[in-house]
Amino acid sequence: MVNSSVLRDNTTLTTTISSRLLQFIQWTFIPSIIIGFIFFLCFITLVFNIFLKNPTLRENARYILFVFLLINDTLYLFLGFYLMLASLNFLRIPAPLCYILYTFSSGAFKVTPCNLAAMAVEQYIAICHPLRHVELCTPQRANVVFTMICSFVMFPYVAEFCVMASSMTNILNLYIVCQKETLVVNPIQNIIRSISLILFFIMIGVVIIFTYVKVMLVATKMCAESSSASKAGRTVMIHAFQILLCTSPLLTTFTQAYTSKWPDFLPTVHFFVFTCLPRFLNPIIYGIRDELLRHYIKKSLSGYIC
Template sequence: MANSTFLSTNLTNTSLDTTAAIVHMTCFIIIVLSHCTFLYFVIIILRVFFTSANIRETARYVLFIHMILNDTLYLIMAFVLYVASVYYVYIPVPFCYIMLTISTSTFRVTPYNLAVMSLERYVAVCYPLSHSQLCSPRRSTITLALIWTVALLFNLADIVVLGSKVGKNFFSLSVICSRASMTRTTEQGTITLCSLSMSFSAVGLIILYTYIQVVLVARKIGSGKSSAFKAGKTIMLHAFQLMLCMMSFTSSVTETYLRRYQAFIGIINYLLFMCLPRLLSPLIYGLRDDTFRKYMITFRSAAL
């Protein structure tokens, strides 16, 4: 009886391992193909941006291009870290911390960028006469600099706490690079939790407020083809992306309570909640925008 139970357990584990391997390989292929498609659209969008003067001088497109570049950097860094963790590649602590700093900073910048883009649409609809002054390319650049400053402040606090709590020997080690391997104190966990909670709460409130205000204007106009109506749909897409980013918080829960399926839960969480919100950006904003779509079609026709 014991032998039969042992055999059954082994067969079950073998089946799970085989299923996990298939799921893992399938997701990995999807990730590679989706990243290649994403980079293809990014190249076209960047070419349109840098060869079209009127687009470069529009704050909306400056913010959009910044989001595309930020998401590209995040996806590249997240992919490198994921492959390194899967294949147990040991990385020196200083290099690991730099890579994690880039990854976590770009992760935070995404919702900040969504909030600023929502505010730009809000100003365009609710204060059209002041839009060119309040949302100039120069002001957009200053705003982006402030976004990065805020995002990096949390990492600065983290490295100060880490450096004060661990010895110098720690920085001479090589580790499997992950956020967990760099979290050595409870204070670091508190900093991470507070930074993400405050960031997503503030961004969520900004998106909600701007959406309500834009919808009220759209109702006054009463036209389904008005700029206010389109701006409301754009802000809703920002909210959808923010929701997908926030869903990444559930990864720790699923990986804790579904440890039996941890072999493929990790890659599914990575694909759905880390990659998907960023992969959607070129499709949502590049192809939906009439001006960008016209230029993209022109450039693609010229290339062919």
């Protein structure tokens, strides 16, 4: 009996220590997210300042799309961070507000890869149709393309909301913990989500493969490793890598299956690794890669230092 009691006490103590350790690790990730987010905001503020002060950038569709990318990623991080904290603290909010936040957050997640694909198309036009680049890639067309991307991404959520509203449920009158699973009241919603996600990946994949193949064919014909076509091909591949980074949150479905022992610990880790890090790296990757933007960033930083 004594040995049994000691064993139970040791087990309880071990469980308590493990729980406290997980909570400590979880709440150390949150300051890391905040610090990373501050640096991210400082960087995009610098880029916005450069963009607004230089007409060369403001008249270039490539940099307009890049600025849209930063704005969208900022929105996604703000909404994602709020939803994560609300979920961790079991904060209940009205279901319609939850659906609006979920729609904008999930929509912003999909807008970034589409925006990167549009930037790859701009590279394709610049290399394969240089004489028409000025005509096709105007600031006005860049604004139209981004608007079309947002409309395309939001359409499935409108359809999903219509399914929710038409279902025999009172969820729209409830206060709920805001999670995407909580909003599913009809199996058709999961079908809409799956189909839209599959079409989304097919479209992005086709655009990236098409632009890369076309650009590299031009680079091969030019027979110059240092040609602009070769650089454009590498840029398209960087966009493909950025797309993989930005879609990494989809891996949480698989990681949750193998780490189900720590359900309270996972949301913070997943948000930091799969949501924050890819968005933090996006502007840095492009800012370092692009020669003109890198030149302006160095010039601005040297001005601040002096």
